[in-house]
Amino acid sequence: MPAEDRLGPRELADEGITRLELAPGGDPVAPVAFVDLDRWGPHDPVPVPADEPHRVLIGVAEAPPPDRLSPLLHALAFTLVPAGQGAGGPERVGVADPGQPPRASPSTRRPRPEPR
Secondary structure (H helix, E strand, C coil), rough: HHHHCCCCHHHHHCCCCCCCEECCCCCCCCCCCEEEEHHCCCCCCCCCCCCCCCEEEEECCCCCCCCCHHHHHHHHCEEECCCCCCCCCCEEEECCCCCCCCCCCCCCCCCCCCCC
């Protein structure tokens, strides 16, 4: 996923960024948002997003996230990290390339219902 599609410190600090936006038909516009943890500098604030039950925030980190981001890490659903770094607890999931969009494996895909 391109880096510009991920939220950084400035975007996450925006009050409305984690609110679920609905299309005219009532479907979520973007129910999942990716948070680029590698964009946090040492002086960037560490916002903790409000609990939004209809919006899933997923962290993405190419390098181990610094300890100071712990409050943010705990507020995220989970964080994608390079394989081998997933030992940081259940909130860190090791994948081959955290920068690539996740794909459902054949065993996790649900069959589409037949049109009536």
